[in-house]
Amino acid sequence: MAVYKRTYTGYSGPTTVSWPRFFILTRYSFGRLFQSRFLVIFLAVCLFYPIGCAGFIYLSHNVKYLTMLRIPAGQLTQVDTRFFYYFCNVQGAMAYLLTALVGPSLISPDLVNGAMPLYFCRPFTRFQYVAGKMCVLLLLLSLVTWIPGLLLFIIESSVTGWDWGWDHFWIGSGLVVGLLVWDFVLSLIALATSAWVKWRIAAGALVLGLFFAGRGFGSAINSVLRTNNGSLIDLVETAHTIWASLLRYDSGTEMSVIDAWIVIGVTSGACVFLLSRRVKAFEVVR
């Protein structure tokens, strides 16, 4: 129907497959997010460290430049598990800040504007809605965490020799799994916060506060009660433990790996529960 013909006609054209429709939300959310210049600048800043690491790997294997800069080859930091463990720490922290910046604006505007019934009166499920919103964070966080990490691993393998890559395959897989788990947990926390705290700034502050408060209270419990159980509410310590175990690095953490995975599981479960309570077409006013 041409635009000038202002009569109602139905739609009889083709329709799309149902399951990938969650990505429509991701696409539109990205469109809105990248209107913010601050976000684009912050995203670029998040890539400074990986670019620096890539430069370091290249330099440390280039005898010509090392000689020119008069740096003895043995004095440079080895590119090993410790190197990648620190990479996880730095990029994990950047991912955390990025989450606090982006996460709160994902679900709360829909709740504030009462848009939920509009999504769910269509052939579009709550799972698809959460998946669509989660993909926004997962893609952004992946861009600053495991993707550059994997690229560094590939660069190191290519300059050292592919045999090194095969021998240290667990570093590559550890990087991907460890940082993906971190991205996943951060995304769930951000979405749950965004679903419950409608005011964007407060939601961002809560995401930041959750980690600081967890770390603070965890340390306080450990000191006062002379125990290690306080670490169970410390998500940063939990992430360090998982990264160290996957990268086979001794970080000196006192938390057991099993406890760390349990904390991740419980946190994810709690976030899913919180999301399921809020992400629905309507609320019953009692």
Place this chain on the structure above:
Amino acid sequence: MADTAQVPVIELQGLGVRFGKRQILNDLNISLSGRMVGLLGPNGAGKSTLIQTLLGFCPVSSGTARVLGHDICADAKMVRSLVGYMPENDALIANMTAVSFVRMMGELSGLPSEAALERAHEVLFYVGLGEARYRKLGEYSLGMKQLAKLAQAIVHGPKLLILDEPSNGLDPPARQRMIRLIHEMKDSGEMHLLLCSHLLRDVEETCEEVLILKKGTIVHHANLEEERRANKRFVEIETSGNDEGLCDELERIGCDCATAGPGRYKMTLPAGFELKEIYRMAANRDLQLRRLNYRRDTLEDIFMKAMAD
């Protein structure tokens, strides 16, 4: 897909909905087939819950319901793809332009991206927001927001359009525009409409069939067209002059007559009765007939009667 021309639009079979210990809808049984159905009832009657149940938002505690032949529980996805919904409350994404918003809703309903964009432009022009389609929804007036909600509800060409208080908060010209759009969509023959409104005038102007709910049960179901035809048998007359014995004389020729004040009579005419009999009788008695009109039950009468039952 079921043949939508044959099957009832909405069919409820012992439908019950419960929130916790509160029974909101109780044993609803009805089959609605009209092109335009009105849903009426006082606050808390269960109108919105019925709509939300049909859309699959509320779990059914007993019975079942079918929309265009599809079970709302077993075939919820199909039901949602056939239905367009315009909610009562503000339900928009403030920082999106109207065209992106309607396009996104079209895509979520299953339209390919390009088709959704084309339809978004079309329906925004159709509802009268063509010139404002690149403005952010947060900047819209209440009337424009209502129209934007209507646009998102029809972007995918639904077979059933559910309108929950579409003229809420609209000024008279905006209300007229909304009623005109509803009429046009009804007359297009491409969709059925379910109109839930507190404004009896809106329902009376547009609907062929009404369903009245009270405390979660159906208290009245009426086909307005049929009721209007049936009510043609009720007549009121006003006379001037000596009307003594008029009532008896009218009853002798088969009318069921009652006095409604000095010189005023209400009567039910028998089948096949012609009005000229009344004129002839008045002429014979040298009686002036000042007024004669059909007394039709308005929707308000029907509604009040249903509420009183």
